[in-house]
Amino acid sequence: MLFWQRIKSDTLAIICISIILAVLLSGVFAPFIAPHDPLKPDLKAKFAQISREYPLGTDHLGRCTLSRLLYGIRTTVLLSLLTMAATLSVGTLFGIVAGFGGGRVDETVMRLCDILLSFPSEVMILAIVGMLGPGLANVVFASIAAKWAWYARMIRSTVIQHKSKNHIYFARVSGCSSLHIIQKHLLPAIACDITVLATLDTGWVILSISGLSFLSLGVQAPTPEWGMMLNEAKNIMTTHPCQMLVPGLAILTTVASFNFLGDSIQDALEPKRNYSESREKR
Amino acid sequence: MTLLSVRDLTIRDKRNSEVLINNISFEVEPHSCLGIVGESGSGKTIACKSILGLTSPWLEVTGDAQFDGINLVTARGERVRHIRGKRICMVLQDSMTAFNPLYTMGSQMVEVLCEKRAYQKKTAQEESVKALCRMHIHEPENVLKKYAHQLSGGMLQRCMIALAMALEPDIIIADEPTTALDSINQLEVIRNFKLLQEITGMALIFISHDLAVVQQLAQQLLVMQRGEQVEYGSAEQIFTTPQHEYTRHLVNTRRALTSSFRQAMMPEQDREYVRSKRCL
Amino acid sequence: MLEVKDVYKDYSRQGSIFGKKNQTILAGVSFCINQGKCMGLVGESGSGKSTLSRLILGLEQPSCGEILMENETIADWRKNHRGQMSVVFQDYTTSVNSRFTVQEAIAEPLLALKSTDGLRSHILELLERVELPVRLLKRYPHELSGGEMQRVCLARAISTQPRFILFDEALSSLDVYVQSQILELLSTLKDQLNMTYLFIAHDLQTVSWLCDQVLFLHQGRIVEQLNSRELYKAQNGYAKRLLASVNLFSGNPF
Numbered sequence: 001m002l003f004w005q006r007i008k009s010d011t012l013a014i015i016c017i018s019i020i021l022a023v024l025l026s027g028v029f030a031p032f033i034a035p036h037d038p039l040k041p042d043l044k045a046k047f048a049q050i051s052r053e054y055p056l057g058t059d060h061l062g063r064c065t066l067s068r069l070l071y072g073i074r075t076t077v078l079l080s081l082l083t084m085a086a087t088l089s090v091g092t093l094f095g096i097v098a099g100f101g102g103g104r105v106d107e108t109v110m111r112l113c114d115i116l117l118s119f120p121s122e123v124m125i126l127a128i129v130g131m132l133g134p135g136l137a138n139v140v141f142a143s144i145a146a147k148w149a150w151y152a153r154m155i156r157s158t159v160i161q162h163k164s165k166n167h168i169y170f171a172r173v174s175g176c177s178s179l180h181i182i183q184k185h186l187l188p189a190i191a192c193d194i195t196v197l198a199t200l201d202t203g204w205v206i207l208s209i210s211g212l213s214f215l216s217l218g219v220q221a222p223t224p225e226w227g228m229m230l231n232e233a234k235n236i237m238t239t240h241p242c243q244m245l246v247p248g249l250a251i252l253t254t255v256a257s258f259n260f261l262g263d264s265i266q267d268a269l270e271p272k273r274n275y276s277e278s279r280e281k282r
Numbered sequence: 283m284t285l286l287s288v289r290d291l292t293i294r295d296k297r298n299s300e301v302l303i304n305n306i307s308f309e310v311e312p313h314s315c316l317g318i319v320g321e322s323g324s325g326k327t328i329a330c331k332s333i334l335g336l337t338s339p340w341l342e343v344t345g346d347a348q349f350d351g352i353n354l355v356t357a358r359g360e361r362v363r364h365i366r367g368k369r370i371c372m373v374l375q376d377s378m379t380a381f382n383p384l385y386t387m388g389s390q391m392v393e394v395l396c397e398k399r400a401y402q403k404k405t406a407q408e409e410s411v412k413a414l415c416r417m418h419i420h421e422p423e424n425v426l427k428k429y430a431h432q433l434s435g436g437m438l439q440r441c442m443i444a445l446a447m448a449l450e451p452d453i454i455i456a457d458e459p460t461t462a463l464d465s466i467n468q469l470e471v472i473r474n475f476k477l478l479q480e481i482t483g484m485a486l487i488f489i490s491h492d493l494a495v496v497q498q499l500a501q502q503l504l505v506m507q508r509g510e511q512v513e514y515g516s517a518e519q520i521f522t523t524p525q526h527e528y529t530r531h532l533v534n535t536r537r538a539l540t541s542s543f544r545q546a547m548m549p550e551q552d553r554e555y556v557r558s559k560r561c562l
Numbered sequence: 563m564l565e566v567k568d569v570y571k572d573y574s575r576q577g578s579i580f581g582k583k584n585q586t587i588l589a590g591v592s593f594c595i596n597q598g599k600c601m602g603l604v605g606e607s608g609s610g611k612s613t614l615s616r617l618i619l620g621l622e623q624p625s626c627g628e629i630l631m632e633n634e635t636i637a638d639w640r641k642n643h644r645g646q647m648s649v650v651f652q653d654y655t656t657s658v659n660s661r662f663t664v665q666e667a668i669a670e671p672l673l674a675l676k677s678t679d680g681l682r683s684h685i686l687e688l689l690e691r692v693e694l695p696v697r698l699l700k701r702y703p704h705e706l707s708g709g710e711m712q713r714v715c716l717a718r719a720i721s722t723q724p725r726f727i728l729f730d731e732a733l734s735s736l737d738v739y740v741q742s743q744i745l746e747l748l749s750t751l752k753d754q755l756n757m758t759y760l761f762i763a764h765d766l767q768t769v770s771w772l773c774d775q776v777l778f779l780h781q782g783r784i785v786e787q788l789n790s791r792e793l794y795k796a797q798n799g800y801a802k803r804l805l806a807s808v809n810l811f812s813g814n815p816f
Contacts, residue, residue, distance in 0.1 A: 076810055165656050166653055166657040167656060167657055167658055167659045168620070169616075169621055169649070169651070170649060170651070170657060170671075170718075171670065171674075172621060172713040173619050173620070173621070173640070173647055173648065173649050173721065174644075174645060174647075174648060174674055175640065175644035175645055175671070175674050175675065176669035176670065176671070176674040177674070180674065184659070184670075188659075188661050191662075229799070250769045
């Protein structure tokens with residue numbers, strides 16, 4: 001497919017995909033590659049220097065930083081991706097229903113979005129988690145609830161823009177079902193916008209989950225999580241900067257990779273760059 | 283004294299070595315109109331865009347386009363920008379997307395006039411109104427307050443032509459300016475172009491596929507087919523005695539369309555008379 | 563076949579804080595088109611031609627009045643006769659999804675009708691009808707010229723053998739040479755497949771060549787209806803002005 005060919009020829013995209021894949025695989029195979037148990041404290045080895053035994057040193061409880069980093073991938077990255085996917089799905093569904101449906105359906109969904117968007121998202125997440133109780137599942141649910149309305153609005157406006165294009169008119173006149181129009185015409189058109197939005201927000205989700213973990217509302221100690229590691233390390237920032245640098249750089253690299261990848265995907269999906277094979281071969 | 287002299291203009295696509303325009307040569311005199319005709323895809327628009335340096339970066343333009351001692355093909359940056367819009371204006375084909383949807387017509391016209399003619403804002407405003415009046419647009423002040431999406435395609439095209447005329451350049455390149463207009467408005471536009479030529483000595487390069495409109499305005503004619511120059515010379519001569527097969531085909535096609543209309547406009551009895559005289 | 567009865571269309575526009583102003587685009591439009599005939603509709607840009615076309619296609623509802631196709635409302639007729647109404651728009655660049663190849667674009671209405679037997683041969687036959695080479699099947703819209711693109715739209719429109727086709731300024735963006743070729747094609751197809759056309763344009767010469775009757779639309783009203791062979795019988799002032807201003811081409815100099 002042209003899309004994959006284009007991605008393959010984009011060096012930056014390949015680098016980003018490699019980084020993200022490496023991170024994800026490390027997270028999945030963490031039990032096999034981590035040198036130590038991330039949860040086992042060893043106060044004798046508190047703040048150990050970088051050595052063969054502890055490749056990135058240890059934290060204030062003597063736990064191996066590298067092991068915590070690797071196990072933390074599961075909590076931070078994989079969970080964020082799951083949250084992202086769910087938020088996108090819900091937001092897209094409502095956005096398309098509102099944009100395509102028009103009239104009363106549109107009004108209802110938009111008023112609902114207005115209500116949800118009038119709360120500051122952090123406050124809403126806190127409120128929901130506060131009501132449901134702490135825990136990862138509740139944090140995920142709260143993040144989805146806070147963000148879907150924003151996506152629904154963006155996608156609705158894109159749908160409305162595309163709805164009055166001639167090719168959609170033709171599809172309607174020639175008797176194509178609404179499902180066909182949404183699937184074949186609207187979704188590919190909004191895929192570009194969704195990708196960019198999603199990659200930009202991945203960073204936000206990571207930080208949001210970390211923030212809640214700090215408040216003991218999300219991930220409970222001692223479960224390893226990058227954001228929590230950052231917060232634990234901020235107290236000893238000046239004495240042991242390594243502890244802060246490691247999770248910080250990990251978050252930076254991962255989020256940056258997602259962002260750059262989003263750019264490359266957007267370029268690759270651009271239809272004007274489609275050329276039939278005969279032209280490509282020439 | 284020739285205003286613009288184009289010699290051996292060639293445009294090549296660097297990506298696949300396809301030649302889009304092959305050795306086009308023509309001249310534009312002041313007070314005159316050059317008509318460029320040919321079917322769509324023959325390279326009319328891209329030839330004129332290349333003179334103004336408005337082509338895509340993967341197109342290689344070679345040749346000579348002398349305007350006031352400068353070769354527009356090889357000149358770069360500021361020199362071309364100074365000429366573009368001030369001394370050579372281009373009225374684009376798709377006027378509906380030529381205006382910024384975020385600003386009113388008035389603000390866009392005033393912006394262009396202030397920059398290119400160094401007017402004060404108030405003068406530019408007055409000039410805009412005058413320009414629209416010349417195009418017989420009703421209630422020009424109201425039109426200036428509107429946004430592009432609130433006006434019809436034909437109205438936008440007339441605004442674009444009015445703006446180009448207000449700039450009073452040496453040459454106007456008009457790319458299919460009358461396509462979206464109905465016959466009444468077409469006549470107005472043609473009249474305005476003729477008037478402007480007489481008053482300001484402005485030269486006109488008129489790109490069109492409509493031979494009837496070109497016939498009204500052009501003294502010189504360039505016929506293009508698939509990037510090649512098929513015929514070039516006096517418009518009158520080419521229309522009466524076309525040399526090339528392709529030109530003859532264009533002329534005959536147009537005449538066939540016209541004759542059916544002419545017949546319909548004649549009462550029954552006159553038709554019989556004319557048919558008997560074999561004039562149709 | 564098609565009956566438009568006293569149709570009004572208003573759009574509400576935000577005039578001021580205290581209420582919306584109504585802008586009337588169509589004010590009492592009425593006409594009929596008989597089966598197998600070609601009706602032309604001319605008027606200046608902004609006179610409501612596109613709005614009328616959207617109403618006839620059932621994409622929007624009139625504020626007042628009704629539009630009937632074979633004595634049914636447009637929505638019902640389209641449901642009962644799927645694929646029998648088609649349209650060709652002016653702007654060929656947005657008429658086909660830029661992500662579709664030519665083949666996918668032409669196949670779309672056929673797939674909607676679920677008539678997939680012999681799809682490929684049907685598409686090849688359509689290409690032949692509109693005089694397009696087979697090598698264009700895998701091309702994307704932005705790789706084709708205007709004339710070729712409009713032919714693809716035409717092939718797509720006739721693919722389901724419709725009984726009614728609406729042409730909304732379909733030839734206006736094309737050059738005269740291509741226009742005349744497509745006009746010939748339209749005329750042949752109409753006779754071969756016994757279709758009814760509504761041909762909206764602003765160029766009187768093409769309209770008078772192709773159509774049986776011509777309607778003149780001015781400021782939201784039909785001001786004149788003439789037989790296309792008898793245009794000299796125009797009574798209305800606007801119609802007469804329009805006819806008089808048509809630019810005639812003569813092979814001879816003035």
